[in-house]
Amino acid sequence: MIGSMKVHAVTIGLGRRVKWPDDFFVISNSLVYYNYDLFNFGQSLGFDTGVTNTIAFKTNISRNSVDNPMFPRSGSMFSLDVAITPPYSKWNNLNYETAEPQERYKWAEYHKWMFDSKFYTQIIGDLVLESRAHFGYIGAYGDENKTGPFERFYLGGDGLSGSYSNFLLGTERIALRGYENNSLVPLDIDKNIRGGTIYNKFVFELRHPISLNPNATIFGLTFVEAGNNWNSQKDFNPFDLYRSAGIGVRIFMPAFGLLGIDWGYGFDKLPGQPNRSGPQFHFSIGQQLR
Numbered sequence: 001m002i003g004s005m006k007v008h009a010v011t012i013g014l015g016r017r018v019k020w021p022d023d024f025f026v027i028s029n030s031l032v033y034y035n036y037d038l039f040n041f042g043q044s045l046g047f048d049t050g051v052t053n054t055i056a057f058k059t060n061i062s063r064n065s066v067d068n069p070m071f072p073r074s075g076s077m078f079s080l081d082v083a084i085t086p087p088y089s090k091w092n093n094l095n096y097e098t099a100e101p102q103e104r105y106k107w108a109e110y111h112k113w114m115f116d117s118k119f120y121t122q123i124i125g126d127l128v129l130e131s132r133a134h135f136g137y138i139g140a141y142g143d144e145n146k147t148g149p150f151e152r153f154y155l156g157g158d159g160l161s162g163s164y165s166n167f168l169l170g171t172e173r174i175a176l177r178g179y180e181n182n183s184l185v186p187l188d189i190d191k192n193i194r195g196g197t198i199y200n201k202f203v204f205e206l207r208h209p210i211s212l213n214p215n216a217t218i219f220g221l222t223f224v225e226a227g228n229n230w231n232s233q234k235d236f237n238p239f240d241l242y243r244s245a246g247i248g249v250r251i252f253m254p255a256f257g258l259l260g261i262d263w264g265y266g267f268d269k270l271p272g273q274p275n276r277s278g279p280q281f282h283f284s285i286g287q288q289l290r
Contacts, residue, residue, distance in 0.1 A: 003040035003048070009033065015060075024065045030058045045149060045169075046101030054108040054150070054170075058083045070217045070252050071209055072120040073128050081114040089145035096145045108150045113137045114172075116290060123206075132203040134227075134290045136172065139197070152195025155229040157181030158262075158282040159290065174199060174290050176227050178244025178264030179277045186231035198236050201227030201290065210249075217252040223264075243267045244277070260284035 015028030034054040041048055059082050066075035088107045089096060096104055119131045140147045151170045159175025176184065186196050203225040210218040226241035246264030253259075262284070266277025 003038075003042070005039075005041045006037040008035040008037075022063075024063045026060075026062050026064070028060045032056050032058060045105050047105075050102040050106075052105050052108065054085065056083045056085045056108075066118075066120060070214075071128075071207070071212060071219055072130075073122045073126070074120050076120065077116075077118040079114075079116045081112075083110075083112040083151070085109050085111070087141035089141060094145075104145070105148060105150075108148065109141065109145055110147060110150055111139050111141070112151050113139075126209050128207045130203070130205040130207060132201075132205070134174070134201040134203075135199070136174075137198045147197050149193045149195065152193070152197060153199045153229050154182045154185050154195055155179075155199055155201075155227060156183035156185070157280070158284050159288055160284065169195075171195060172290075174201060174227070174229070175282075175284070175288060176201065176242065176244065177223065177225060177246055177248075177262050177282050178266035178280055179242060179270065180280060183270050183277070184227075184229045184242060186229060186235075188231055196229035196231055198233060199227065199229040200238055200241075201225065202241075215254065218249065220247070220249050222247045223262075242270075242277075248282075257286055258284075260288075 010033045011030055013028060013030030015026060017023070018025045018027055032054070036052045038051070039049050045052060060079065062077070062079040064075075064077045066072040066077060085108055088109050094103060113136065115135045117133045121129045121131070123129055136153055138147055138151055149169050151172065153172045153174055155174045156176045156179040158177075158181060159173050160181075173182070185194050187194055203223060205221050205223040207219050207221045210220055224243070224245045226243040228241050230236045244264045244266045246262055248260060248262035251259045260283065262282040263279065264282060265279050269276050
């Protein structure tokens with residue numbers, strides 16, 4: 001039998017540049033509603049036929065002072081994103097321990113916090129160091145309804161998203177070069193839910209331009225990075241990280257956007273694997289925030 005998913009969405013948003021603390025800040029807010037009507041459509045929520053809804057208020061505070069978007073030499077970027085759904089479990093009198101998945105996930109419930117930062121430092125000539133730090137956390141409003149499958153983190157590889165379950169659950173795919181795609185994804189055994197609720201990642205990348213022609217900007221890079229993904233706060237250890245290093249190239253052409261190819265070497269063993277990750281090739285499209 002052929003399955004289907006119907007999606008209805010409404011978004012209302014407003015953003016503006018502010019002049020305090022300086023002229024580089026932007027604040028934006030939005031209210032979003034998604035309705036997913038599933039029929040014989042997989043088991044990513046624990047059921048294949050039913051309806052799930054998401055209402056969330058989202059706010060973003062960002063600062064961008066980079067001197068050139070294609071090949072920055074100086075400046076920095078900061079971004080704080082917060083998404084909050086209503087705490088339905090506080091008033092709906094539903095027993096989430098015994099409720100069927102169709103009832104438990106009829107309304108998505110979570111609060112989500114994402115922080116990203118980038119610094120650009122000109123070392124000598126056109127040699128530039130990009131330093132990045134990323135952090136994400138998803139929480140619940142109490143013990144009544146613990147963190148569900150929505151908006152969780154998948155770490156590893158090129159960070160490119162895919163699959164309908166990713167779209168339905170709002171999964172965040174976080175790149176970690178030197179490791180296979182989605183190779184660092186913890187499992188919540190109690191609820192049989194894949195994906196982390198807290199992650200962090202650090203990147204240092206040396207860049208040098210090959211061509212600064214606006215019609216074909218090309219630069220080479222070498223990087224070291226480290227990150228990890230945990231199922232809960234009690235497992236979180238910001239120093240227990242999977243490490244990698246490698247080289248790559250970025251090509252920007254107006255007709256195609258930004259294309260990237262990286263070779264990375266993962267120095268650590270993946271969970272359940274006897275050997276370290278080793279060499280991996282990665283392909284990327286577009287500017288990657290994380």
